[in-house]
Amino acid sequence: MPRKEVLRIFESVCRSVHRRGLKPIPFRFSTLVDPFPPHEELYRFSEYVLKIALDYEQPLIINTKSIKVVEIEGVKKLVEELLGRGLAVLQISIPVLDDVKARIIESIAPLPSKRLGILKVFNGCGYPTVLRLSPYIPTVLPTNEEEVEYLVGFLKDYGVKHMIVESLRIEREFMESIIKLLGISDLGFEGYSLREVSGLKPIVRFSKELRIKCYEVLHKYAVRSGLGFSTCKEGLFRFHTSDDCCGAYLLKDKDYVLRLTLWDIYRVGINPVKQELSDDLIRSVCRRFSRLCSEELSEYPKIISKPMKYHEKRLLRILKEPEVIKHIVPDLLEI
Known part of the structure; x- marks a missing residue:
């Protein structure tokens, strides 16, 4: 579908919900691709999306790895206005804290140190931000109590309000390659897909036992520090502490509605x-x-x-x- 058609549909939906006086449903911006790619400066597509959301008071859950969110002045200004009016929550995703290891996992994405700088920019104004530990790899991201305590203290100092953890899910052969490149031991995997499909390679994730062990520590220190905590696509609800997993509860005055x-x-x-x-x-x-x-x-x-x-x-x-x-x-x- 052409990009202009997507914008037209988005604006039409936002306008319709606004004019009918319905509570808006927060849109996730975005999921499979970053909303602020390198060519955003050329096409300004996401900038138009932000402008439409602002015009019709449409809440957004903004999830990005891109430093374009602060480098492009028009985007930064709109995100700040949405955050300031309680119409957005900003999620920043990092796979590791170490810049060198990050190059192995996400070779073309901005370094974690630069992404954390985004949090500093927006939290300095008191805006609601969320950190996603995604994709989470035990022993690479903070795992033991000392590492997690430091991470949570760091996030608290930066003004982060909520932390989400999402374990790495990937084809088995790539999982084994990443583990080898990172120089860590075999951590134990389990199948992620409900069923195997002919022609498609099976997806694996870290074992349930390992994930529970790691998340217990993350949850413990998040609660102790007053951070909201949740998992994503894990089904381990015992660790969730908030009304929803994405941080939508940080939006203004519950002036929105979520699905069941x-x-x-x-x-x-x-x-x-x-x-x-x-x-x-x-x-x-x-x-x-x-x-x-x-x-x-x-x-x-x-x-x-x-x-x-x-x-x-x-x-x-x-x-x-x-x-x-x-x-x-x-x-x-x-x-």
Whole structure:
């Protein structure tokens, strides 16, 4: 789809939600690609997105590794205004703290030291920022108590409000290559994909036992220092401390709405294997946590309501599949 068409659709959705007086759903900006690539200075595509979000008071969860967010004056000014009005949360992702090792993992991305400098720029004005330890590799990123205590203290001094950890997921052969290049021992892997697909190489991640061991330490010091803490795509909800995993709770006055997630099912204390999930029960969960679900979705533009309805149906279907739950959200089965 042409970029101009994407902008037109985004503006149309934001305008429609704003004019209907609906609570906006925070947009993630972005997921698979960085929102501020090197050619942003030439095309200004993301700058237009930020301007549209500001015009229609559309909340954004901005996730970036790029120093362009502070180098391009127009982008920096818009991000500051969005943050200042409580319409955005800025997430900065780092894979390691060491600049040399970073070149092995993310060879063309800005160095971690420069990315941490972004936090300093925006936190100096008191804006809400989040650090993503992603992709998290045990022993490469802070793992033991001394390292984690230093990291959390450092983040606290920088004014970071929330920390997210997301373990590395990659094809097995590349995982083994990275481990070798980083000079660390075999840490133990497990399959990530639910099923193997012909023609596609299987994805692996670090074992559940290792991840739990590492996250226990990170969680302990985050709580001790007053930082919000969550995991991403791990299903280890025992470590979550906030209303949502992305840091949307840092937006202004709850003037937004989120969709129903597995995290909401977990924190209400429902084990879907032991308890039948009726429509009334799901609606009660939505009301309790002010989540958008069921018939309320129809009030929103079809281009976003349709995929969100599919997401809800898929979520409810997953809750009826114990083997899938065990794989993607193991903590649900321990309630």
